[in-house]
Amino acid sequence: MKLFQRAQRSLFGEILDWMLTPLLLLVPVSIGVTWLVAQGIANAPFDRALEHNVKALAELVTVKQGHTEFVLSQSAREILRADDTGHVYYQLLDGHDTLLGGERDLPMPGLDEPLPPGQVFLHNSALHGNEVRVASLWIPSGVDDVPPTLLQLAETREKQSVLAIEIIKGVLLPQFAILPLAVLLIWLALVRGIKPLSVVEARIRERRPGDLSPLDESSVPLEVVPLVSSVNELLNKLNDSIDTQKRFLADAAHQLKTPLAGLRMQADLAQREGANADELKQSLKQIGRASVRATHTVNQLLSLARAEGNSANSHRQPCDLARLTIEVVREAVPRAIEKRIDLGYDGLQAGAPGVMFDGNPTLLKELVRNLVDNAINYTPSTPERPGVITARVLADPFGHVLLLQVEDNGPGIAESDRELVFEPFYRVLGNEADGSGLGLPIVREIANQHHAQVKLEDAHPGKHPPGARFTVRFEGEQPA
Amino acid sequence: MRILIAEDDQVLADALLRSLRTSGAAVDHVANGSQADTALMTHSEFDLLILDLGLPSLHGIEILKRLRARGSQLPVLVLTAADSVEERVKGLDHGADDYMAKPFSLQELEARVRALTRRGMGATSNAIRHGPLVYDQAGRVATIDGKMIELSARELGLLEVLLQRAGRLVSKDQLVDRLCEWGEEVSLNAIEVYIHRLRKKIEKGPVRIATVRGLGYCLEKIQ
Numbered sequence: 001m002k003l004f005q006r007a008q009r010s011l012f013g014e015i016l017d018w019m020l021t022p023l024l025l026l027v028p029v030s031i032g033v034t035w036l037v038a039q040g041i042a043n044a045p046f047d048r049a050l051e052h053n054v055k056a057l058a059e060l061v062t063v064k065q066g067h068t069e070f071v072l073s074q075s076a077r078e079i080l081r082a083d084d085t086g087h088v089y090y091q092l093l094d095g096h097d098t099l100l101g102g103e104r105d106l107p108m109p110g111l112d113e114p115l116p117p118g119q120v121f122l123h124n125s126a127l128h129g130n131e132v133r134v135a136s137l138w139i140p141s142g143v144d145d146v147p148p149t150l151l152q153l154a155e156t157r158e159k160q161s162v163l164a165i166e167i168i169k170g171v172l173l174p175q176f177a178i179l180p181l182a183v184l185l186i187w188l189a190l191v192r193g194i195k196p197l198s199v200v201e202a203r204i205r206e207r208r209p210g211d212l213s214p215l216d217e218s219s220v221p222l223e224v225v226p227l228v229s230s231v232n233e234l235l236n237k238l239n240d241s242i243d244t245q246k247r248f249l250a251d252a253a254h255q256l257k258t259p260l261a262g263l264r265m266q267a268d269l270a271q272r273e274g275a276n277a278d279e280l281k282q283s284l285k286q287i288g289r290a291s292v293r294a295t296h297t298v299n300q301l302l303s304l305a306r307a308e309g310n311s312a313n314s315h316r317q318p319c320d321l322a323r324l325t326i327e328v329v330r331e332a333v334p335r336a337i338e339k340r341i342d343l344g345y346d347g348l349q350a351g352a353p354g355v356m357f358d359g360n361p362t363l364l365k366e367l368v369r370n371l372v373d374n375a376i377n378y379t380p381s382t383p384e385r386p387g388v389i390t391a392r393v394l395a396d397p398f399g400h401v402l403l404l405q406v407e408d409n410g411p412g413i414a415e416s417d418r419e420l421v422f423e424p425f426y427r428v429l430g431n432e433a434d435g436s437g438l439g440l441p442i443v444r445e446i447a448n449q450h451h452a453q454v455k456l457e458d459a460h461p462g463k464h465p466p467g468a469r470f471t472v473r474f475e476g477e478q479p480a
Numbered sequence: 481m482r483i484l485i486a487e488d489d490q491v492l493a494d495a496l497l498r499s500l501r502t503s504g505a506a507v508d509h510v511a512n513g514s515q516a517d518t519a520l521m522t523h524s525e526f527d528l529l530i531l532d533l534g535l536p537s538l539h540g541i542e543i544l545k546r547l548r549a550r551g552s553q554l555p556v557l558v559l560t561a562a563d564s565v566e567e568r569v570k571g572l573d574h575g576a577d578d579y580m581a582k583p584f585s586l587q588e589l590e591a592r593v594r595a596l597t598r599r600g601m602g603a604t605s606n607a608i609r610h611g612p613l614v615y616d617q618a619g620r621v622a623t624i625d626g627k628m629i630e631l632s633a634r635e636l637g638l639l640e641v642l643l644q645r646a647g648r649l650v651s652k653d654q655l656v657d658r659l660c661e662w663g664e665e666v667s668l669n670a671i672e673v674y675i676h677r678l679r680k681k682i683e684k685g686p687v688r689i690a691t692v693r694g695l696g697y698c699l700e701k702i703q
Binding site (some may be wrong): 253 | 492496499582585587589
């Protein structure tokens, strides 16, 4: 049980997050950049005017022999007059930093060296608490050791601000309008993109319960095709499995009908008029036999169902395979004696090293029992040629391999039948054997559950009869 | 009547054998497909084959196919545990004359056996008429002019064979074949004795069993 359940991941949400987050992060960046650019653009026209004006003003300053003169002519006043927005200030400092005119408080340009004559230095500054844009121009004194005169023209920045704001508004506002639109479009695109999945979902939902036909791969997006394809494979396997089950059920029903037919006939016969005691006895004996046969078939069916149902590794525990086998042999002795068969055990003793194996002891015993019963059923025994059956457990502890063998000296099983005998209800010899036809399928099923292989070969190749040897090979880690 | 049963289940085969023998038929039994096939090829004296489709070593349908391929008209009653329409159609199409699904009742089986052997003999009802002689197959009773005649099992068997082939010659060997199961021995002399006894009981009015010297017997047709 998970204590902290992770919320289910949403593909839609993830895509949206990955697209929107960068987008939203870019917005302030965009704003910042736009602001800077707007400022720069807004500066341009006013800077040009300022530069022009400071140069014009410089014309009115004359420097003769280190002595600066400045006449505030009409034209100068024109330049200096403020208009509706903003104020204009000027400052004229001679080579010795003496204020010749204008504002005292206008700060120096802050350059180490004055610029060559004719070059204007534009920069931002502050005057009386207001932000100003300053154009600074140096006028040479004409005398070697007298520093140049400094002329500064400053303008408050209202106009420029207004322009900057206009620009920003003009650029950013549409962006703000476009952003939600972009988000909306992305949203719609995603919804549209995911729609085929909903279509597939709807199609699956409206299927009838037993419908296991494959999904249409051509109508889903390319990226989902592998998923749908693997689902189709699963459906196919399921279909096969269900078909096998149905066939098995039908076969099982048929197998039971024959002993039932025998029962019914014998009962009918016994109830005939004129049946004498011997005939009645005979009928009853046969009824008994048929009942036993039917019961045996039912039990084997249940065994097979149980073996198949144990596919989870439930009830796994360490088992002593030698001990289980010896038990089965012991239990089978009476029947073997009845048929005058020599039944014996060979190989490792119970508790010997290497006999332990992780598995389901009930099922393993079932497996051994079916092999031994099969051998007893199908090995004929006469005084001249007695039947011999041997059960054997061998182990290779270093290779982690455990072998179970059951061999007989009966007629053996032809190569062409060796695969078929593991099919339910397949019987090579029919009549005499009282088998249900399910013994070997049960053996194979249980072996599969334990990841073991079953091999069938001649016990004595070349000899006649060759006999059959079943070998079940268990591989795996021995329990500690 | 000679019947061959091909059925691998011991209990069912035993019931069939006993009930059919009680009805006076000579019945033989094989328990797997290849034995059935061989028996059908080497013996031609059967009046009916009861065939279980699910035989080991050779499937019933295959046996049926081979039988019909040889041109045999032997009536065949098929028994099977599978009872779908497809199975029935398959069986009938391959030459079965009738089809019974297990489990079934004894009475029904016996009635169908009678119907099939009746057809084999060309009769349409259970009663075979031969002039004043009437033989009821179901009840295994022979009457002349309505009066019942006491006949032993052997005599009844003989009469049946002669009636089947009324107007035609039946050799002593043929009579032996049709009367006896495998393993039974009936000498030719014994046949003569049976015929003699039969004659005494049924030769009334126009009913006559003719002896064809050296060849056999013949139940004369009624003019």
